[in-house]
Amino acid sequence: MTIVFTVYFFIIGMLITSFTNVVGLRIPVGESIVRPRSHCPNCGHVLGALELTPVLGYLALRGKCRVCQLPISAKYPALELLGGVLYAYAFYQFGWSMQFVLTLILTSLLFILVMSDLAYMLVPNKILLFFLPISLIVRYLSPYENWYNPIIGGIVGFSLLFAIFLASRQGMGAGDVKLFGLLGIFLGPLDVVIALFVSAFVGSIIGLTLLGLKRVERKQPIPFVPSIAIGTLLTYYFADDWVTLYLDLFL
Numbered sequence: 001m002t003i004v005f006t007v008y009f010f011i012i013g014m015l016i017t018s019f020t021n022v023v024g025l026r027i028p029v030g031e032s033i034v035r036p037r038s039h040c041p042n043c044g045h046v047l048g049a050l051e052l053t054p055v056l057g058y059l060a061l062r063g064k065c066r067v068c069q070l071p072i073s074a075k076y077p078a079l080e081l082l083g084g085v086l087y088a089y090a091f092y093q094f095g096w097s098m099q100f101v102l103t104l105i106l107t108s109l110l111f112i113l114v115m116s117d118l119a120y121m122l123v124p125n126k127i128l129l130f131f132l133p134i135s136l137i138v139r140y141l142s143p144y145e146n147w148y149n150p151i152i153g154g155i156v157g158f159s160l161l162f163a164i165f166l167a168s169r170q171g172m173g174a175g176d177v178k179l180f181g182l183l184g185i186f187l188g189p190l191d192v193v194i195a196l197f198v199s200a201f202v203g204s205i206i207g208l209t210l211l212g213l214k215r216v217e218r219k220q221p222i223p224f225v226p227s228i229a230i231g232t233l234l235t236y237y238f239a240d241d242w243v244t245l246y247l248d249l250f251l
Contacts, residue, residue, distance in 0.1 A: 002095075006088045013087025014054035014080045017111050021076055024115025028122045043068035054080040075118065083111055086233070093237070098142040105131070105138060106186050106236065110229040113179065117225035123175025128182055135185045150185045157184025157192040176224055183232055191239045199224075199231030 019033075026033050038047045045067040051057045058077040064070065086107050094100035109131050116122050139150045158181030165177050184192040203224055210216045 002092070006092050009091040010084040010088035012084075013107075014084035016087070016108060017080045017083025018052070018054045018076075020083070020108055020111040021079060021115050023127075024112040025119055027112075027126055028116050028120050028124045040065040040068060040070060042070040054084075079111060079115070083107070098138065102135075102138045102142050102186065103236070105134060106183075107233070109135075109182075110225075110232060113225050114229050117223040121173070121221060121223055123173065123179050123225060125175075125178070128175075128178050132182060132185075135182060139185055149188050153184035153186075153188040153192050154181050155184065156189040157181050157187070157196075160193065160196055173224070176228065179225070179228065183228075187232070187236060187239075190243075191235050194239050194242070195228075195232045195235040197231075198235055199228045202230045202234075203227035 022038065023033050036046075038052060039045060040047070043065065045065060047057075050060055051066065053060075055077045058072060058074075061072065063072050063074065065072065087104065090100055090103040090107065094103060109127070112127055113123055116124060116127070136150065140147070158177060161172070161177040161180040165172050165174065180192065180196065183195065187195055203222075206227055207216075207222055210222065211218070216222060
Protein backbone atom coordinates (compact mmCIF):
# COMPACT_ATOMS: atom_id res chain seq x y z
CA MET A 1 0.00 0.00 0.00
CA THR A 2 2.91 2.35 0.62
CA ILE A 3 3.79 2.27 -3.09
CA VAL A 4 0.17 2.93 -4.07
CA PHE A 5 -0.09 5.97 -1.79
CA THR A 6 3.32 7.22 -2.90
CA VAL A 7 2.14 7.19 -6.52
CA TYR A 8 -1.13 8.80 -5.43
CA PHE A 9 0.68 11.69 -3.73
CA PHE A 10 2.95 12.07 -6.75
CA ILE A 11 -0.15 12.80 -8.83
CA ILE A 12 -1.69 14.99 -6.11
CA GLY A 13 1.59 16.86 -5.80
CA MET A 14 1.61 17.72 -9.50
CA LEU A 15 -2.00 18.93 -9.33
CA ILE A 16 -1.42 21.07 -6.24
CA THR A 17 1.78 22.51 -7.68
CA SER A 18 -0.12 23.46 -10.82
CA PHE A 19 -2.46 25.40 -8.53
CA THR A 20 0.38 26.98 -6.51
CA ASN A 21 1.82 28.23 -9.81
CA VAL A 22 -1.45 30.09 -10.39
CA VAL A 23 -1.42 31.47 -6.84
CA GLY A 24 2.18 32.64 -7.20
CA LEU A 25 1.39 34.42 -10.46
CA ARG A 26 -1.91 36.05 -9.47
CA ILE A 27 -1.76 37.05 -5.81
CA PRO A 28 1.23 39.42 -6.18
CA VAL A 29 -0.62 41.47 -8.82
CA GLY A 30 -3.94 41.48 -6.97
CA GLU A 31 -5.80 39.04 -9.22
CA SER A 32 -8.32 36.44 -8.09
CA ILE A 33 -7.13 32.84 -8.06
CA VAL A 34 -10.59 31.76 -9.27
CA ARG A 35 -11.49 34.24 -12.03
CA PRO A 36 -10.70 34.54 -14.83
CA ARG A 37 -10.01 30.94 -15.78
CA SER A 38 -6.47 30.03 -16.79
CA HIS A 39 -5.76 31.39 -20.25
CA CYS A 40 -3.00 32.20 -22.72
CA PRO A 41 -1.53 35.61 -21.79
CA ASN A 42 -1.03 36.42 -25.49
CA CYS A 43 -4.30 35.53 -27.24
CA GLY A 44 -6.61 35.00 -24.25
CA HIS A 45 -7.46 31.40 -25.21
CA VAL A 46 -9.13 29.73 -22.21
CA LEU A 47 -7.34 26.49 -21.38
CA GLY A 48 -9.28 23.25 -21.55
CA ALA A 49 -9.00 20.18 -19.34
CA LEU A 50 -6.19 18.58 -21.35
CA GLU A 51 -4.21 21.80 -21.48
CA LEU A 52 -4.50 22.16 -17.71
CA THR A 53 -3.31 18.62 -17.01
CA PRO A 54 0.07 18.91 -15.26
CA VAL A 55 3.09 17.97 -17.41
CA LEU A 56 0.98 15.92 -19.86
CA GLY A 57 -0.79 19.03 -21.11
CA TYR A 58 2.55 20.69 -21.85
CA LEU A 59 3.77 17.61 -23.72
CA ALA A 60 0.52 17.27 -25.68
CA LEU A 61 0.76 20.91 -26.78
CA ARG A 62 4.47 20.53 -27.53
CA GLY A 63 5.19 23.52 -25.35
CA LYS A 64 3.06 26.00 -27.34
CA CYS A 65 -0.37 27.62 -27.10
CA ARG A 66 -2.84 25.62 -29.20
CA VAL A 67 -4.24 28.80 -30.79
CA CYS A 68 -1.47 31.39 -31.20
CA GLN A 69 1.57 29.08 -30.86
CA LEU A 70 3.14 31.26 -28.15
CA PRO A 71 5.85 29.16 -26.43
CA ILE A 72 4.92 28.02 -22.92
CA SER A 73 7.69 28.34 -20.36
CA ALA A 74 9.21 24.99 -19.39
CA LYS A 75 9.33 26.12 -15.77
CA TYR A 76 5.65 25.23 -15.34
CA PRO A 77 5.91 21.49 -16.10
CA ALA A 78 9.31 21.38 -14.38
CA LEU A 79 7.84 22.73 -11.14
CA GLU A 80 4.80 20.45 -11.44
CA LEU A 81 7.01 17.40 -11.86
CA LEU A 82 9.20 18.47 -8.95
CA GLY A 83 6.09 19.03 -6.84
CA GLY A 84 4.95 15.49 -7.54
CA VAL A 85 8.34 14.11 -6.53
CA LEU A 86 8.46 16.13 -3.31
CA TYR A 87 4.90 15.23 -2.27
CA ALA A 88 5.59 11.55 -2.93
CA TYR A 89 8.88 11.69 -1.03
CA ALA A 90 7.18 13.42 1.91
CA PHE A 91 4.70 10.58 2.22
CA TYR A 92 7.43 7.97 1.81
CA GLN A 93 9.45 9.69 4.55
CA PHE A 94 6.74 10.48 7.11
CA GLY A 95 3.68 8.36 6.25
CA TRP A 96 0.31 9.33 7.74
CA SER A 97 1.41 11.83 10.37
CA MET A 98 1.19 15.50 11.31
CA GLN A 99 4.81 15.78 10.21
CA PHE A 100 3.63 14.79 6.74
CA VAL A 101 0.95 17.50 6.81
CA LEU A 102 3.51 20.06 7.98
CA THR A 103 5.83 19.04 5.15
CA LEU A 104 3.11 19.47 2.51
CA ILE A 105 2.27 22.93 3.85
CA LEU A 106 5.93 23.97 3.82
CA THR A 107 6.43 22.59 0.31
CA SER A 108 3.33 24.36 -1.03
CA LEU A 109 4.40 27.65 0.56
CA LEU A 110 7.81 27.42 -1.07
CA PHE A 111 6.37 26.62 -4.51
CA ILE A 112 4.06 29.65 -4.36
CA LEU A 113 6.89 31.96 -3.38
CA VAL A 114 9.33 30.53 -5.92
CA MET A 115 6.87 31.27 -8.72
CA SER A 116 6.18 34.75 -7.35
CA ASP A 117 9.87 35.54 -7.03
CA LEU A 118 10.70 34.22 -10.50
CA ALA A 119 7.87 36.20 -12.09
CA TYR A 120 7.98 39.47 -10.12
CA MET A 121 10.85 39.25 -7.60
CA LEU A 122 8.25 39.67 -4.87
CA VAL A 123 7.48 37.82 -1.63
CA PRO A 124 3.86 38.88 -1.01
CA ASN A 125 2.86 39.71 2.57
CA LYS A 126 -0.57 38.19 1.88
CA ILE A 127 1.00 34.77 1.33
CA LEU A 128 3.18 34.98 4.43
CA LEU A 129 0.28 36.13 6.63
CA PHE A 130 -1.95 33.35 5.28
CA PHE A 131 0.58 30.65 6.13
CA LEU A 132 1.65 32.11 9.51
CA PRO A 133 -1.28 30.87 11.65
CA ILE A 134 -1.45 27.60 9.71
CA SER A 135 2.24 26.91 10.34
CA LEU A 136 1.89 27.64 14.07
CA ILE A 137 -1.16 25.41 14.50
CA VAL A 138 0.23 22.45 12.58
CA ARG A 139 3.69 22.89 14.12
CA TYR A 140 2.22 22.59 17.60
CA LEU A 141 0.33 19.46 16.58
CA SER A 142 3.56 17.90 15.28
CA PRO A 143 6.34 16.24 17.30
CA TYR A 144 8.82 18.81 18.64
CA GLU A 145 11.20 19.23 21.57
CA ASN A 146 9.30 21.88 23.52
CA TRP A 147 6.44 24.32 23.14
CA TYR A 148 8.57 27.41 22.54
CA ASN A 149 10.84 25.93 19.85
CA PRO A 150 8.79 27.24 16.86
CA ILE A 151 8.60 30.74 18.38
CA ILE A 152 12.34 30.89 19.00
CA GLY A 153 12.93 29.55 15.50
CA GLY A 154 10.82 32.34 14.03
CA ILE A 155 12.65 34.99 16.04
CA VAL A 156 16.07 33.59 15.12
CA GLY A 157 15.20 33.31 11.43
CA PHE A 158 13.85 36.86 11.25
CA SER A 159 16.68 38.37 13.32
CA LEU A 160 19.46 36.75 11.29
CA LEU A 161 18.09 37.92 7.97
CA PHE A 162 17.23 41.36 9.34
CA ALA A 163 20.84 41.79 10.47
CA ILE A 164 22.04 40.79 7.00
CA PHE A 165 19.44 43.11 5.47
CA LEU A 166 20.85 46.06 7.44
CA ALA A 167 24.49 45.12 6.90
CA SER A 168 24.01 44.75 3.15
CA ARG A 169 22.32 48.15 2.97
CA GLN A 170 19.13 46.52 1.74
CA GLY A 171 20.97 44.42 -0.83
CA MET A 172 18.63 41.66 0.28
CA GLY A 173 14.88 42.04 -0.11
CA ALA A 174 12.70 42.69 2.94
CA GLY A 175 10.46 39.84 1.79
CA ASP A 176 13.32 37.38 2.28
CA VAL A 177 13.68 38.61 5.86
CA LYS A 178 10.02 37.98 6.65
CA LEU A 179 10.12 34.65 4.85
CA PHE A 180 12.96 33.40 7.05
CA GLY A 181 10.96 34.39 10.11
CA LEU A 182 8.17 32.12 8.89
CA LEU A 183 10.59 29.35 7.94
CA GLY A 184 12.02 29.47 11.45
CA ILE A 185 8.64 28.32 12.74
CA PHE A 186 8.79 25.28 10.49
CA LEU A 187 12.46 24.49 11.10
CA GLY A 188 13.25 25.56 14.66
CA PRO A 189 16.21 27.72 15.82
CA LEU A 190 19.08 25.39 14.90
CA ASP A 191 17.83 24.23 11.51
CA VAL A 192 16.89 27.73 10.36
CA VAL A 193 20.53 28.78 10.87
CA ILE A 194 21.69 25.76 8.87
CA ALA A 195 19.11 26.59 6.18
CA LEU A 196 20.50 30.12 5.91
CA PHE A 197 24.03 28.87 5.21
CA VAL A 198 22.84 26.20 2.78
CA SER A 199 20.64 28.73 0.97
CA ALA A 200 23.55 31.16 0.68
CA PHE A 201 25.76 28.40 -0.71
CA VAL A 202 23.10 27.34 -3.23
CA GLY A 203 22.53 30.97 -4.19
CA SER A 204 26.25 31.44 -4.80
CA ILE A 205 26.36 28.39 -7.06
CA ILE A 206 23.32 29.56 -9.01
CA GLY A 207 24.66 33.10 -9.31
CA LEU A 208 28.10 32.01 -10.50
CA THR A 209 26.53 29.59 -12.97
CA LEU A 210 24.28 32.29 -14.43
CA LEU A 211 27.25 34.66 -14.68
CA GLY A 212 29.34 31.98 -16.38
CA LEU A 213 26.57 31.34 -18.88
CA LYS A 214 26.16 35.11 -19.34
CA ARG A 215 22.48 34.89 -18.42
CA VAL A 216 22.88 37.78 -15.98
CA GLU A 217 25.27 40.68 -15.50
CA ARG A 218 27.26 41.61 -12.41
CA LYS A 219 25.19 43.40 -9.74
CA GLN A 220 21.99 42.37 -11.54
CA PRO A 221 19.40 41.25 -8.96
CA ILE A 222 18.72 37.52 -8.98
CA PRO A 223 15.64 35.92 -7.36
CA PHE A 224 16.82 34.45 -4.05
CA VAL A 225 13.70 32.51 -3.07
CA PRO A 226 14.55 29.50 -5.29
CA SER A 227 17.84 29.20 -3.40
CA ILE A 228 16.01 29.57 -0.09
CA ALA A 229 13.56 26.86 -1.12
CA ILE A 230 16.34 24.44 -2.04
CA GLY A 231 18.30 25.22 1.12
CA THR A 232 15.22 24.91 3.31
CA LEU A 233 14.11 21.54 1.94
CA LEU A 234 17.63 20.10 2.07
CA THR A 235 17.89 21.22 5.68
CA TYR A 236 14.41 20.01 6.55
CA TYR A 237 15.14 16.48 5.37
CA PHE A 238 18.86 16.07 6.02
CA ALA A 239 19.98 18.46 8.80
CA ASP A 240 19.84 15.75 11.48
CA ASP A 241 22.10 13.54 9.38
CA TRP A 242 24.53 16.42 8.83
CA VAL A 243 24.70 17.21 12.56
CA THR A 244 25.21 13.54 13.43
CA LEU A 245 27.98 13.23 10.85
CA TYR A 246 29.67 16.37 12.18
CA LEU A 247 29.56 15.11 15.76
CA ASP A 248 30.93 11.71 14.74
CA LEU A 249 33.82 13.29 12.84
CA PHE A 250 34.88 16.07 15.17
CA LEU A 251 33.69 15.16 18.69
